[in-house]
Every structure is written in C-alpha cells, then in structure tokens.
Amino acid sequence: MNAYRLLQILLVAFGAVFCLVGPLAMVWPSGWAWHEGPPMASQYFMMIVGVYATLGVFMILAARNPLGNVSLIWFVAVSSAVHAAIMAVQSLSAPMHQGHLLGDVPALLLVTIAFAVLLPKAQRSGA
Template sequence: MSDPSRLKLLRVVLVLLGIVCLAIYPLMQVWPSGWVWHEGYSDYPMMIVGIYATLGVFLILAARDPLAHRSLIWFFVWSSVVHGGIMAVQALSHAEHMGHLWGDVPALFLAAIVLAVLMPRPARM
C-alpha cells in the first residue's frame, strides 16, 4: 500500500475508532455482557466512559494530521494491548466475564493491530 493511501486509510480508521470510543456508553447499554464489568451500581463504568470519550475526541482530532500525533496513536495502540490483555486474563479467571472475550477484549486487540499496521514507518537510511 502506498504511503498516501495508507495515510488516508489511517485517517479514516482514526475517525472510526474515535466514534467507537464515543459509543462506549451505548455499547454498555445494548450489550452489557460484552462491555460492562460490574453488576449493580458502580462508579467504574462512567469513569471508563469519560476516559474513552476523551480519547475518542482526540483520535478524531488526530485524524487531521496523524503524523503530528504519533505519540497519541502509539499510546492508543499499546494501552489497548495492555488493557485487552488484563481484561482477557480477568475474563478467563471469572466465568461471569467470559462474554468480554467476544466484546471489548477483541475490539481492543483489533483496534491496536489495525492502527499499528497503518502507522507509517520511519524512513531507513
């Protein structure tokens, strides 16, 4: 894939991932077994919603000039891998959380992989 088309696709993916981050709360409402980790009342889900909504806005803004926002994009990649890994271990350790292995866990890994693949590599000398 050529660099201009790769950069264009990266911009599209950043906007789409930003929208998904902004949609975490509706996903929690529609598919709780795949997106919510607490039953009953908890402050935790709204903290996650706040963090991901903020990240979503910044991913959308980064789509304008992805190369100027490399650190944000790589933060998203690596924090998604770490977050997904921790959640996978927790889901495997607790039967009531197995639905996450079909919801937010693969979503985090997929997002990280797609962004990592699309990120331009530094020119080699």
C-alpha cells in the same frame, strides 16, 4: 487507498466507538461492562466511559494530521493491547465476564493491530 488515508478513516471510526462505550454497554452489557446491574450504576464504569470518550474525541481530532499525532496513536495502540491482555486474563478467571472475550477484548486488539500496522506505513509514505 493508501495507508495514510486509511489511518485517517480508522482514527475517526475507532474514535467514534471509543466515544460510544457507554451506549455499547447498555446494548450489550456482558461484552462491554464489568459490573452487575445497569451500566450507569457503577461510578468506576462511568469514569472509564469519560476517559474513553475523551480519548475518542482526541483520536477524531488527530485524523486531521495523523503524522503530527504519532505519540497519541501509539498510546492508543499500546494501551489498547495492555487493556485487552488484562481483560482477557480477568475474563478467563470469572465466568460471568467471558462475554468480554467476544466484545471489547477483540475490539481492542483490532485497534492495536490496525494502528501498529498502518502508522509505520503512513510514516514511510507520508501524507
């Protein structure tokens, strides 16, 4: 499988996960939600769910033509790295949030690494 095809698959797979942040928080709150109580009880969390679901849909759409959506893919990679770094620091300072070091922090770093490695390879090889 070439880098372009793998990039397409990961855009759909990661996009689907981004769309599922809300349900993931219901199943594993300590790894995905940042507040006490039910995940849907926080207005801030619901805003994040909406933003990530929207981004996930655009990632899935970008899978049709990844090289035509390079800036979106780089945005996902870089913003995921920044988000993971901030969350890791916050997790270390609050014991109740250390589950994020096993949940969304590594998930975001995986997204960052996958896209940062695959996108340049896909650009070199073309479609």
